[in-house]
Amino acid sequence: MKISATYTLFVLVLALLVLSACGTPAPASTATPAGPVGDSAQGQVKFASTCSACHGQDAKGISGMGKDLTTSEFAKGLSDADLITFITKGRDASDPLNTTGVQMPPRGGNPALTDQDLADIVAYIRTLQH
Numbered sequence: 001m002k003i004s005a006t007y008t009l010f011v012l013v014l015a016l017l018v019l020s021a022c023g024t025p026a027p028a029s030t031a032t033p034a035g036p037v038g039d040s041a042q043g044q045v046k047f048a049s050t051c052s053a054c055h056g057q058d059a060k061g062i063s064g065m066g067k068d069l070t071t072s073e074f075a076k077g078l079s080d081a082d083l084i085t086f087i088t089k090g091r092d093a094s095d096p097l098n099t100t101g102v103q104m105p106p107r108g109g110n111p112a113l114t115d116q117d118l119a120d121i122v123a124y125i126r127t128l129q130h
Contacts, residue, residue: 038123050110
């Protein structure tokens with residue numbers, strides 16, 4: 001039985017491919033974070049123009065308005081994505097989880113804030129938390 005050179009070459013290439021795939025680790029995950037990445041410097045400016053009305057310039061809260069975000073276990077306990085979602089939706093005063101009795105309006109009452117703006121604000125808040 002005569003084996004052609006093309007067939008032999010094909011078998012050798014196939015064997016090399018199979019052997020080269022053995023033991024090769026899978027590439028490292030290059031997953032990107034869900035949603036935009038925030039810029040804390042930009043977030044400070046945006047926080048001052050929107051959030052500070054209730055949470056204060058220093059984010060330590062204003063009595064009867066907004067909570068202290070520097071020590072808030074609620075804010076600390078949320079991922080950045082979940083905190084952005086919370087700010088996006090807000091919280092009604094009648095919500096049983098609302099401990100201030102004051103509405104947290106969607107997007108802090110500023111509908112012009114983009115998702116990137118909110119990511120920036122969250123990045124800024126994270127720099128203040130103890």
